[in-house]
Amino acid sequence: MTLPSALHYFPAPTTQAFCSQCGNPLTRLVPPDDNRERDVCNHCGAVHYRNPLIVVGTVPVWNDQILLCRRAIEPRYDTWTLPAGFMELSETTSQGAMRETDEEAGADITLGRLFTVLDVPRVNQVHMYFLATVTSERLDPGPESLEAKFFKLDDIPWDELSFRTVSHTLKLYLQDRTSGVFTTHYHSIE
Amino acid sequence: MTLPSALHYFPAPTTQAFCSQCGNPLTRLVPPDDNRERDVCNHCGAVHYRNPLIVVGTVPVWNDQILLCRRAIEPRYDTWTLPAGFMELSETTSQGAMRETDEEAGADITLGRLFTVLDVPRVNQVHMYFLATVTSERLDPGPESLEAKFFKLDDIPWDELSFRTVSHTLKLYLQDRTSGVFTTHYHSIE
Numbered sequence: 001m002t003l004p005s006a007l008h009y010f011p012a013p014t015t016q017a018f019c020s021q022c023g024n025p026l027t028r029l030v031p032p033d034d035n036r037e038r039d040v041c042n043h044c045g046a047v048h049y050r051n052p053l054i055v056v057g058t059v060p061v062w063n064d065q066i067l068l069c070r071r072a073i074e075p076r077y078d079t080w081t082l083p084a085g086f087m088e089l090s091e092t093t094s095q096g097a098m099r100e101t102d103e104e105a106g107a108d109i110t111l112g113r114l115f116t117v118l119d120v121p122r123v124n125q126v127h128m129y130f131l132a133t134v135t136s137e138r139l140d141p142g143p144e145s146l147e148a149k150f151f152k153l154d155d156i157p158w159d160e161l162s163f164r165t166v167s168h169t170l171k172l173y174l175q176d177r178t179s180g181v182f183t184t185h186y187h188s189i190e
Numbered sequence: 191m192t193l194p195s196a197l198h199y200f201p202a203p204t205t206q207a208f209c210s211q212c213g214n215p216l217t218r219l220v221p222p223d224d225n226r227e228r229d230v231c232n233h234c235g236a237v238h239y240r241n242p243l244i245v246v247g248t249v250p251v252w253n254d255q256i257l258l259c260r261r262a263i264e265p266r267y268d269t270w271t272l273p274a275g276f277m278e279l280s281e282t283t284s285q286g287a288m289r290e291t292d293e294e295a296g297a298d299i300t301l302g303r304l305f306t307v308l309d310v311p312r313v314n315q316v317h318m319y320f321l322a323t324v325t326s327e328r329l330d331p332g333p334e335s336l337e338a339k340f341f342k343l344d345d346i347p348w349d350e351l352s353f354r355t356v357s358h359t360l361k362l363y364l365q366d367r368t369s370g371v372f373t374t375h376y377h378s379i380e
Contacts, residue, residue: 006235009221013236016210020238023208023215031199033333035293036278045196046203048210052277053241054316087242088226092309092378093316103225114307114376117318119282126244126283128307143223184374186304188282 014050014124021046052124055165056096057084059173060109062134065150066170069104071162072146081162082129082169083107085144097130105148106140109133112182116169119188127165131173131182153177164189204240204314211236242314245355246286247274249363250299252324255340256360259294261352262336271352272319272359273297275334287320295338296330299323302372306359309378317355321363321372343367354379 016026019041026039031047039048059082060067068080083104087096094111101107112131119126134150141148151157153174161167168189176182206216209231216229221237229238249272250257258270273294277286284301291297302321309316324340331338341347343364351357358379366372 006230006232009230009235009237011236012209012211012231012238018208018210018213019202020206020208020210020216021202023213025213026210040196040199041202042196045199046201047199048202049276050279051243052279054244086239087316089240089242089314090311092311093307094309094376094378095311114374117283117304117307117374119284121280121282121285124279126277184304184307184376186284186374188284 016048016050019044019046020048052121052126054087054093054096055084055125055127056087056093056100056130057082057127058097058101058109058111058130058132059115059169060101060105060107060132060134062137062150065152066156066173067105067107067134067139067148067150068157069141069145070147070149071144073144076162078146079160079162080157080166082166083148084127084129084166093128094130097128097132101132103142104145106138106142107134107148108136108138110135114184115182116165116172117184117186118165118168120165121188121190127169129165129169206238206240209234209236210238242311242316244277244283244286245274245315245317246277246283246290247272247317247319248287248291248299248301248322249305249319249359250291250295250297250322250324252327252340255342256346256363257295257297257324257329257338257340258347259331259335260337260339261334263334266352268336269350269352270347270356272356274317274319274356283318284320287318287322291322293332294335296328296332297324297338298326298328300325304374305372306355306362307374307376308355308358310355311378311380319355319359
């Protein structure tokens with residue numbers, strides 16, 4: 001039997017009502033040897049943990065300019081972001097960062113060092129940005145970007161950036177560029 | 191109605207058969223505007239993404255000794271590990287690293303810098319270790335540890351360590367200790 005196609009697809013919310021293994025309703029309880037409530041299936045015994053997600057991206061630099069993408073999707077439609085997105089299975093963080101840069105900007109890059117690791121506990125995410133050198137002026141933004149564009153350092157649209165992790169990473173980039181020493185920065189954004 | 195308790199609880203496998211939102215069977219397909227197959231519910235439209243998990247831990251140092259825990263759980267029962275575990279919702283990576291150090295070793299620590307970020311794509315994980323200074327000799331290992339113990343640097347049980355991320359992090363610790371400069375290291379463990 002082929003199931004009918006849904007008319008509208010949406011990311012499954014983090015609230016879980018049914019067991020992914022057997023389809024029965026879930027219960028909230030503290031499993032044996034655990035210390036916090038989980039979504040548990042009392043029919044088959046499956047415990048459904050939920051954990052933070054990783055967002056990976058790059059700070060792509062072309063001569064003295066930064067590559068930003070204007071978002072074609074929510075949240076923060078029509079604001080400027082560094083290329084970034086959710087890390088996928090079976091890839092490394094650096095592979096994910098390169099993939100997102102390709103998908104969102106179509107930019108050719110050489111990846112540099114891991115630059116920022118930023119906790120965003122309010123949304124259960126950790127964002128990781130790598131430095132990158134753009135190797136060709138040609139861009140080819142994908143469907144998640146309205147536009148991809150190089151900005152001179154003085155022209156970064158600070159008031160139209162998408163996320164605090166983006167502005168934080170860009171500020172640290174300018175700071176390290178001034179000092180001449182690029183390191184890996186870890187911060188929590190509350 | 192109260193559901194009967196399962197006799198045996200287990201972590202839900204990553205393979206998903208039923209929708210967590212409505213309980214109907216899932217289908218594998220590439221959703222609109224996506225580029226890879228996902229677990230999709232054609233009844234309610236929920237797309238069930240799966241993503242890598244974050245493991246957080248510490249390198250706890252007491253004078254010139256390293257604190258290791260002998261695992262009381264699988265995988266790698268009865269081998270030595272740095273205190274670490276899965277990052278939980280609503281915490282930062284550093285909070286998670288401190289929590290795991292408390293749960294597995296009962297050690298009082300002062301957290302230091304983010305030290306290693308290690309991709310383990312084979313198991314869809316990213317491991318993050320922080321340096322830590324132990325502030326009291328008193329230990330109180332929890333149910334996931336058979337024992338918690340300080341090892342002199344020359345006595346680290348290299349052949350009985352639990353995971354490659356643990357041995358890799360310890361080697362980098364000894365290396366940076368020799369050079370006198372501790373930095374944040376990023377590597378992929380294939």
